[in-house]
Amino acid sequence: xxxxHFGLREMPFxxxxxxxxxxxxxxxxEALDVLIVALRGGEGFIKIxxxxxxxxxxxxxxxxxxxxxxxxxxxxxxxxxLTPAALRMALADELGIRYPRNQGQHRLLTRINEALIDINAxxxxxxxxxxxxxxxxxxxxxxxxxLTNLETEKSKLLQVVLFGQPELDERLARPGLRQLRQRxxxxxxxxxxxxxxLPGYLAHRLxxxxxxxxxxFLTQVQAALFAASHxxxxxxxxxxxxxxxxxxxxxxxxxxxxxxxxACRDTxxxxxxxxxxxxxIRQCRLVGVPA
Numbered sequence: 472x473x474x475x476h477f478g479l480r481e482m483p484f485x486x487x488x489x490x491x492x493x494x495x496x497x498x499x500x501e502a503l504d505v506l507i508v509a510l511r512g513g514e515g516f517i518k519i520x521x522x523x524x525x526x527x528x529x530x531x532x533x534x535x536x537x538x539x540x541x542x543x544x545x546x547x548x549x550x551x552x553l554t555p556a557a558l559r560m561a562l563a564d565e566l567g568i569r570y571p572r573n574q575g576q577h578r579l580l581t582r583i584n585e586a587l588i589d590i591n592a593x594x595x596x597x598x599x600x601x602x603x604x605x606x607x608x609x610x611x612x613x614x615x616x617x618l619t620n621l622e623t624e625k626s627k628l629l630q631v632v633l634f635g636q637p638e639l640d641e642r643l644a645r646p647g648l649r650q651l652r653q654r655x656x657x658x659x660x661x662x663x664x665x666x667x668x669l670p671g672y673l674a675h676r677l678x679x680x681x682x683x684x685x686x687x688f689l690t691q692v693q694a695a696l697f698a699a700s701h702x703x704x705x706x707x708x709x710x711x712x713x714x715x716x717x718x719x720x721x722x723x724x725x726x727x728x729x730x731x732x733x734a735c736r737d738t739x740x741x742x743x744x745x746x747x748x749x750x751x752i753r754q755c756r757l758v759g760v761p762a
Contacts, residue, residue: 473719480681484712486705488529490536491679494672498662499526505659506534510543510598510630514656515619517632518604520639521661524705527634530661531600534632538598544590546599551606555614559583562599562618566590584621587628597629604635605642612642616651663702669693672704673711687715688726695731699741706741710734 474481483492493499502519509517521527535545546565553561559579563570566586570579590597599615601607607615621628633639643652664672673688673696688696688711696714700706713734714726723730735741 473715476719477687477715478682478684479677482712483676483680483682484708484715486708488526488532490529490533492676493529493533494668494675496668496671497665498659499530502530502659502661503533503537505657506530506632507537509657510538510596510632512656513596513626513630515627515630516651516655517630518639518643518655518658519632519634519661520637520658522663522703523636524703525661525663526704527661528602531602531632531634535600542595544595544597546597547602548599549602551601551603552608553611554608555611558611558614559618565599566597583618584628587621588623591623591626591628596626598632599629600632600634602634604633605637605639606635609642609647612648612651616654619654664704664707665702666694666697669697669702669707672707676708676711686725687718692726692728692731695728699731699735706738709738710741713737 506517519527519530535547546562548561556576559576563579563583568582568586570582587597615631619627619629619631642648670693677687696707696710700710710731714730717730717733718726
């Protein structure tokens, strides 16, 4: 596509949660620091919430890559549609526990407990990471809480990190989940990228993708991109990718305001402030950005 045209090694704005593209800025760096400190401090439950497209899955992957195997054994459960029995089976699978598929739940829980004790005795901790946690059934959340009851006299045998949309906060506010809510030692809310962070975000992803030339998104173009995306990382990626495609199609060496406008029109659900976006495009032309 446009890789050779712009001198790129790979797609800079892919939606795949590649940890090489993790942007150490603002809420993301804060969240990663909170997670690592909380896990090393032995917290039983940690919660990370954020709107759709704010980078929760990428943060989860970055956490997995950041905590050492000498400290933690990790179990990543990306599928939230689990019954309590399926949750225990998925955890057993992640911990490498061999068991008959017709194993009774009581016996399976005993084997999980034994495995957790052995791992703890080796000086490591088990961390369960659940993505899209807002979709976990209520009885599965309760089963998860009961799993964290497994502990020694000095430490928890199981630590849990919940990644979810704001609906997760709403669910945990219900009276029936107050026991789980009270066990959450640390929580963090991911925010969108602010205007000051956008230039660094774009430059970082382009640099990781192999770009070393002059800026592809000049100041007024960035303003148009920010107005259209409202700082949501997923939308920034989609619009930046389509803007580069438009620039390539027109033979441009940089992205102009018209490219951003084309990207917006091609993206379902983008409601850019038309007046502001139009002003940005006009200003792009006034400062000499190719039209």
